[in-house]
Amino acid sequence: MKKGLLEFTGTGIYCKQADIYIDPWRSVKTAIITHAHSDHAYAGHKTYIASKDSLPLLKHRLGHHIDVQAKNYGESFEINGVKFSLHPAGHIIGSAQVRVEYQGEVWVAAGDYKRENDGISGGFEVVPCDTFITESTFGIPAFRWTPQQIIYEEINHWWSENAAKGRTSVIGAYSLGKAQRILAGINPALGPIYCHGAVANTNDVLDHSTVKLPDTKKISDTDKKSDYENALVICPPASLNSSWTKRFKDHVTGQASGWMAIRGHRRRRSVDKGFVLSDHADWDDLLKTVRETGASNVLVTHGYTTIFANYLKELGYNASAVSTHYSGDESVE
Numbered sequence: 001m002k003k004g005l006l007e008f009t010g011t012g013i014y015c016k017q018a019d020i021y022i023d024p025w026r027s028v029k030t031a032i033i034t035h036a037h038s039d040h041a042y043a044g045h046k047t048y049i050a051s052k053d054s055l056p057l058l059k060h061r062l063g064h065h066i067d068v069q070a071k072n073y074g075e076s077f078e079i080n081g082v083k084f085s086l087h088p089a090g091h092i093i094g095s096a097q098v099r100v101e102y103q104g105e106v107w108v109a110a111g112d113y114k115r116e117n118d119g120i121s122g123g124f125e126v127v128p129c130d131t132f133i134t135e136s137t138f139g140i141p142a143f144r145w146t147p148q149q150i151i152y153e154e155i156n157h158w159w160s161e162n163a164a165k166g167r168t169s170v171i172g173a174y175s176l177g178k179a180q181r182i183l184a185g186i187n188p189a190l191g192p193i194y195c196h197g198a199v200a201n202t203n204d205v206l207d208h209s210t211v212k213l214p215d216t217k218k219i220s221d222t223d224k225k226s227d228y229e230n231a232l233v234i235c236p237p238a239s240l241n242s243s244w245t246k247r248f249k250d251h252v253t254g255q256a257s258g259w260m261a262i263r264g265h266r267r268r269r270s271v272d273k274g275f276v277l278s279d280h281a282d283w284d285d286l287l288k289t290v291r292e293t294g295a296s297n298v299l300v301t302h303g304y305t306t307i308f309a310n311y312l313k314e315l316g317y318n319a320s321a322v323s324t325h326y327s328g329d330e331s332v333e
Contacts, residue, residue: 004131005082005100005107008299008322013109013133015100018079020049022098022109025325032084034111035095036061036176039327049077051086053122053207054094057176060205073122089113090124091279092177093211099127108293109133112328114278115285116148118181120211124289132295137280137328138258139300139308145258145282151275152185158254158273163191163230168251172237172271175199177279178256179234180206180213186232188214194228195219196235196244225249241270258282280328290317302326 012024020030027044036057043062052070076085086096091112098109108129117123162169173179175198193216200218240253253271258278298319300309305321312319
């Protein structure tokens with residue numbers, strides 16, 4: 001457990017001077033939330049502070065009654081002498097890193113992040129600091145991502161081939177983040193696009209003046225099986241091998257996840273096709289980010305924490321793994 005400007009407690013990442021938590025997993029008075037995924041945004045806090053872009057997603061997931069103070073990226077706010085600001089993390093729409101400064105000491109809690117700009121989540125911003133709190137969801141050398149445009153082309157080709165045979169292409173993607181990224185990257189001219197209710201409902205709450213997505217249809221019990229011929233269907237991964245798919249006459253399944261880079265994972269998930277597309281930084285980008293922050297102290301949360309922290313130690317960093325309740329959304333898909 002690391003003592004300092006921020007410390008890891010049984011409730012979450014805590015700033016004692018400001019009496020505020022970052023992504024706490026137990027109810028607190030004031031919580032700064034990095035993004036709206038369920039392993040970082042819990043219900044029950046009295047007051048939430050989050051990025052402006054994350055506001056509709058938090059209210060959608062936690063209820064419209066919650067008290068949220070929305071901040072613009074880069075906007076500075078002070079609590080009991082501690083300066084805070086939120087900066088783009090590039091993970092999903094509205095995701096943010098939290099910069100914390102007090103008496104000349106700067107910490108950054110990155111939450112989940114990725115470096116490749118997907119066009120809807122914003123580009124990642126390097127925030128210089130003394131101590132950097134990083135995820136390590138994919139923190140081993142086996143994970144090195146192919147440029148996203150190539151993956152989108154793979155999805156388009158797969159969809160086109162299936163459509164030519166009159167089959168429905170059903171792809172599993174996390175309903176907040178991955179689903180919207182796929183929608184923004186694919187070619188909608190290939191055919192109709194349908195979304196599972198969880199995906200469609202998330203799409204509905206987004207600000208469509210800034211988040212550009214193609215036209216889609218929400219799956220309905222009144223749809224005919226013939227409606228889905230040649231279509232692309234996007235659903236949560238858990239729906240792929242459930243009775244929900246019985247509505248499709250002839251379908252092929254796929255899943256988009258960083259875990260598809262591991263041989264045998266597609267087989268364990270019982271899908272026909274795997275697409276290696278992650279909303280988290282890969283091994284190279286994790287190292288690149290640590291280096292570019294200029295931090296000498298690095299705390300590693302969720303994922304391959306011990307492996308990544310030990311490698312950073314070999315590079316000369318004061319690094320350690322810390323225990324949290326964060327899982328990384330792709331870890332629970």
